[in-house]
Amino acid sequence: MPNDRLRDAILRNGLTPVAVAEKIGVDAKTVERWITQDRTPYPRHRHAIAAMVREDVPYLWPDAVTPEKASRIGQSELVRLYSRRSAVPYDLWRRLIERAEKRIDVLAYAGLFLVEQDPMLIDVLRQKAVDGVEVTILLGDPTSATIHRRSVEEGTPGVMAAKIRQVQQYYNRLDSAPKAKVRYHDTTLYNSIYRFDDEMLVNMHVLGFPAPHAPVMHLRKLNGGDLFRTYSDSFDRVLVSATPQPGDGVAA
Template sequence: MNEVLRRAMYDANLTDLDLSARLEVDPKTVRNWMHGRIPHRRTRDALTRLLGVDEDVIWPRSSGAEKIHPTEIAGVYPRRTSISSLNWLSFYEAAKSEIGILAYSALFLAEDARVVRLLTEKSRSVRIRIALGAPEGTNVVERGVEDEIGEAMAAKIRNSLALLRPLLIQDGVELRLHDTVLYNSMYRSDDQLLVNQHAYGIPAAQSPVFHYRQSDDSEMFDSYLTSFEAVWSRGQDRSGILTRLSRCRAVVVPSDG
């Protein structure tokens, strides 16, 4: 129990329900604060103003603690290849309402027949949104230059579209093609998010992946979702894409991007 916080609430004549209403958070979140969890910066600022107590009095080392281990970070992988195929299956198997994929090609997933079958089954009850790079897009070409694979990046996307055809024809699946600079790829399963960093000259498969879990007061998870929605809103919708898929045939292209 954070006795300083509890005392400050008592002195301010505010209950956990009062704070919940004024800060627009769940009462459970306030109780978590009382039991030691540290609110995010913007919430701490609002809370200390309400209580009339300096932040350092309630959380003497809050800044350092937040930097060391934000509660929404569930794990970090040094490279995407550190995540096994079974882990990807488990990740998506857990989804009950929302699956999202934002990448240039996501060919490593499209090449895994078990993942494609699982997602196809999930599409009957789960909303699935997939945003891949437009093969002819200028930013896809630029990413190919960065990875030193040239036109192979566009070929990888066409491979993915061909391999994902059984999934993409399902009614519960939405597909868009984007021409956006991606600073990371994102893979969502409900309240879990895997964010694959992009670094110049380094294939995505060899770049770090951060695993986030959404919480009542998460910030990073929500920021990435905002980015996902921004790219999604600018993407080309499904109209006309299935016609293009009918002309796609998979070819052998390395899937490390």
């Protein structure tokens, strides 16, 4: 069976098997066999090709990385663990946002702290979107039972919905920005996820504690790792069911 993912990735990047072979120092027929016979290259060649076509090794060769190895690599994806979100330096948030070139993803209930700690954030996000960065903001639906329950769990009924409506006033300014979208979800979040290209801050949710007092993981994606990918997949699952307007097809 041919490796259609590898073939597509090579062609999509304007390359040929001959060009790939020349870049990594192997015979062109070897690259052809990797494609047509789904042969698995040596690890050094897998990583070189993955970088060349800007794809993950597990995507191109799903069976090449065992779950055990993916788990070991995933441990190295953890850059730092902060005991609470309030301990994450503001400079780190700013650096991650400013350096993002492909995507900025936010999955939270409100995430009001982002715009409160940086009044210029919306202008920065708008300019990023103009420059071609995909900016996706997923906020909780303030009309949903999920948001009401979260407020009750934190001992502040109604406050979460109020925070979301407050932050809406900021993100409404992204409405006309290309590459930017704001969506609403009624998902029960076990983590808030903030992704900036290949780096991510994951704010864990702890029952009875507001998000600023819960731990944060700083992750950096490594080829073949499974930790970063787990949270990326979680973001994508919420995005699929999110809607453009609060209460628009979201269960209340």
